[in-house]
Amino acid sequence: MSLIGRHAEIKELNRLLSSKEAEFLALYGRRRVGKTFLIREHFKKQMCFELTGLKDGLLKEQLTNFHHELGLRSRKQRDCPDSWQAAFQQLGSHLQTLRGSGKRVIFLDELPWLASARSRFLPALDYFWNTVLSRDPRFILVICGSAASWMIAKVIDNKGGLHNRVTARMKLDPFSLAESEQFLKSRKVKLTRYDQLTLAMTMGGVPHYLKEAQPGKSAAQIIDRSCFRKTGLLQQEFDRLYASLFERSDRHIEIVRELAKHPQGLTRSKLTKAYTTGGRLTQTLRELEEAGFISTHAQFGKKSKDTIYRVADEYSLFYMKWIERKQKAGTGSFLKKFNTPAWRAWSGYALEALTHKHIPQIKAALGIAQVDTEHCSWVHRPNKTWPTGAQVDLLLDRADHSINLIEIKFSQGPFTITKSYAAELRLKVEVFQQVTKTKKNVFLTFITSQGLTENAYATELVNESITTDVLFSEIL
Numbered sequence: 001m002s003l004i005g006r007h008a009e010i011k012e013l014n015r016l017l018s019s020k021e022a023e024f025l026a027l028y029g030r031r032r033v034g035k036t037f038l039i040r041e042h043f044k045k046q047m048c049f050e051l052t053g054l055k056d057g058l059l060k061e062q063l064t065n066f067h068h069e070l071g072l073r074s075r076k077q078r079d080c081p082d083s084w085q086a087a088f089q090q091l092g093s094h095l096q097t098l099r100g101s102g103k104r105v106i107f108l109d110e111l112p113w114l115a116s117a118r119s120r121f122l123p124a125l126d127y128f129w130n131t132v133l134s135r136d137p138r139f140i141l142v143i144c145g146s147a148a149s150w151m152i153a154k155v156i157d158n159k160g161g162l163h164n165r166v167t168a169r170m171k172l173d174p175f176s177l178a179e180s181e182q183f184l185k186s187r188k189v190k191l192t193r194y195d196q197l198t199l200a201m202t203m204g205g206v207p208h209y210l211k212e213a214q215p216g217k218s219a220a221q222i223i224d225r226s227c228f229r230k231t232g233l234l235q236q237e238f239d240r241l242y243a244s245l246f247e248r249s250d251r252h253i254e255i256v257r258e259l260a261k262h263p264q265g266l267t268r269s270k271l272t273k274a275y276t277t278g279g280r281l282t283q284t285l286r287e288l289e290e291a292g293f294i295s296t297h298a299q300f301g302k303k304s305k306d307t308i309y310r311v312a313d314e315y316s317l318f319y320m321k322w323i324e325r326k327q328k329a330g331t332g333s334f335l336k337k338f339n340t341p342a343w344r345a346w347s348g349y350a351l352e353a354l355t356h357k358h359i360p361q362i363k364a365a366l367g368i369a370q371v372d373t374e375h376c377s378w379v380h381r382p383n384k385t386w387p388t389g390a391q392v393d394l395l396l397d398r399a400d401h402s403i404n405l406i407e408i409k410f411s412q413g414p415f416t417i418t419k420s421y422a423a424e425l426r427l428k429v430e431v432f433q434q435v436t437k438t439k440k441n442v443f444l445t446f447i448t449s450q451g452l453t454e455n456a457y458a459t460e461l462v463n464e465s466i467t468t469d470v471l472f473s474e475i476l
Helices: 007-018 035-042 059-074 084-095 121-131 148-156 177-186 193-203 219-228 237-245 249-260 268-274 281-290 314-323 333-337 341-365 419-436 456-461 468-472
Strands: 023-028 047-052 104-109 139-145 168-171 294-299 308-311 373-380 390-398 402-409 441-448 464-467
Touching (some): 007 035, 023 148, 035 104, 035 139, 047 059, 139 148, 148 281, 177 468, 237 314, 249 268, 249 281, 268 281, 281 294, 314 341, 341 390, 373 419, 390 419
Parallel strands (some): 023 139, 023 168
Antiparallel strands (some): 373 390
16 A cells, blocks of 8 residues: 655655755654554665564563564674674674665664663664764664654653754654545545544544445444444553553543543643642643644633643544443444434534644635634633623634634534524624624634535624535645
8 A cells, every 4th residue: 555645744754865964763653653654665665674673572582583684684694682782783784785875764663662671772772873874874764653752751852862863853643634535545435524524533543543444334333343342443442552652651541531521621720630640740741742642722812821731632532432331332332322412412522623633724715724823712701791601612813803713513414503503603702702802803604514504594693604525625
């Protein structure tokens, strides 16, 4: 299978290939997002050595694997090294025999598993880069790891050792909706965009999860099979996922669970009060955000300390709401819940979270791609002056003296603004203008899965209406 999407990442990898200096790339991203496939596929002609760490492997086992891989590449008999220093000396000797001036890639995958405690792997790698690779402009060293906290602490933020050696860093995110659509089509999976959104709200854009989609099956069937079947890929993925990415993953899970209870998110101060595991809250939040499990959102008209934290990982949200404590329900259980009021209510919230990841597509559809904007949320708690509360799903604060108040609706048919809902919308806009005292244009905007029903209320109130189809646009 050829690479799908990943345009920004491919551009950066091509830059490394055209560089006239030695390059050192640190690549990280959540488990099963396609890091290894990206490097192998894009650098398949330049790959001259590859080693993958063995989870919980002993030093002797890791060195044995190194010895085997080097033997396959060099076709030369060598003694198995007894240390990483000796291993990299052997690799250096092999690299010196390579002819030609073209780029050569050394790929060390699952680095945190290779660099176990007391292995002395990192000092040996640092020395190898300084004395061999950095001196030869042909070489690109790629280190890769799923354990975000480890890669950040030991490589990216570490002020000594490898920190000053890395020449490029890359975080690989899950697919966008456009990339997911291309991926499914490449596997002969033909689904409506409504069903594709349903999959995205449960699996996100993780390629390995999307492989669960089979031709001829609906989104509900795919979700039921992968999440509720006893041997389903995603039924037990939650704990494995966090444990593979983070040390002391109980801290990270506690934060995600707390945020999942609050669809509109929590400020740092409120999250601190609920955090009971103790210690390193700032670090834990940063690691979760770097790995894509939570996101931060400014609140319109508020200070930075009022920044909102929300769960951004679709699978985590779906697991905690629908899979956990329902695992014994078995195959077919989700098909019974699909289209229930509980599902419809939850899917609206899930679509809102997904929409926040596709702001460039929304701006393009609204004709404001070139306008500087800040996307944020807005919530008004009732007070004596304005006793009616109000909240905005998504707000675009624009540099052209305008604001889009965006309502997001997920439904199987066109969404209809009723008389009672029209009254709510009028009040929401009024409360927003009065509380914020904004002097900007305020445009009520709808994003719906199947469009708006044309009636008097829509004509009166809605300034812009777009469908979720725009989220599938590819932004290069």
